[in-house]
Amino acid sequence: MTSHVPNEARVIPLRPQATRPQAARPQAARPQAARPQAARPQATRPGARPAASPVPPERRPPAAREPLWRDLVGDVLRRERLEQERTLKEVAEAARISMPYLSEVERGRKEASSEVLAAAAGALGLGLGDLLARAQGELIRLTSRHTGPGAGRGASGARFDGMCLAA
Numbered sequence: 001m002t003s004h005v006p007n008e009a010r011v012i013p014l015r016p017q018a019t020r021p022q023a024a025r026p027q028a029a030r031p032q033a034a035r036p037q038a039a040r041p042q043a044t045r046p047g048a049r050p051a052a053s054p055v056p057p058e059r060r061p062p063a064a065r066e067p068l069w070r071d072l073v074g075d076v077l078r079r080e081r082l083e084q085e086r087t088l089k090e091v092a093e094a095a096r097i098s099m100p101y102l103s104e105v106e107r108g109r110k111e112a113s114s115e116v117l118a119a120a121a122g123a124l125g126l127g128l129g130d131l132l133a134r135a136q137g138e139l140i141r142l143t144s145r146h147t148g149p150g151a152g153r154g155a156s157g158a159r160f161d162g163m164c165l166a167a
Contacts, residue, residue, distance in 0.1 A: 066143070067138075067139060067142050067143070068108060069135070069139075070105075070108045070109075070110070070111050070112070071108035072135040072138045072139055072142075073105075073108075073112070073117060073131065073132075073135045074105055074106045074107055074108040075106075075108075075135075075138065076131055076134045076135050076138065077102075077105065077106050077120055077121070077124070077131070078106040078107075080124045080126065080134075081106075081124060084124065084125075086124075088102055088103055088106075091120065091123045091124060092123075094122075094123035095116075095119040095120045095122065095123035096119060097116055097119060097120065101116075102120060105117075105120065114128065117131060117132075
């Protein structure tokens with residue numbers, strides 16, 4: 001029996017938005033007719049979900065699905081293993097990881113640690129940097145196909161070749 005967990009990321013702001021504490025006033029002192037509720041901006045609580053978008057879902061443009069890092073790395077591992085005409089068992093034994101786990105990493109079902117990725121890459125004759133560089137190249141290739149040339153870059157047109165991994 002397996003459980004499927006949706007692939008959602010939590011966004012944690014680096015600098016929480018400061019909200020002004022409201023002074024405690026007695027209920028009778030608040031003139032309700034003078035200030036309508038809708039005109040007052042709502043204070044946002046940390047972790048609160050944003051209000052629903054005014055654009056109905058059927059009119060929103062379809063969002064291009066960003067490729068997941070684990071899928072990209074798994075594809076690179078599988079492609080390299082097949083190019084070398086090696087079996088999962090051979091590579092898993094050389095990397096000293098279980099064959100089912102390597103299979104799940106290749107299929108993008110598991111988010112492997114850097115140690116596991118380094119071991120799998122090493123068993124294929126690659127360094128961890130080589131594996132990640134190939135995955136980054138695949139990411140650039142896939143996202144540039146969806147966004148078109150020059151899209152997604154800043155107004156200056158600068159191109160960044162760095163990568164960011166988050167745990």
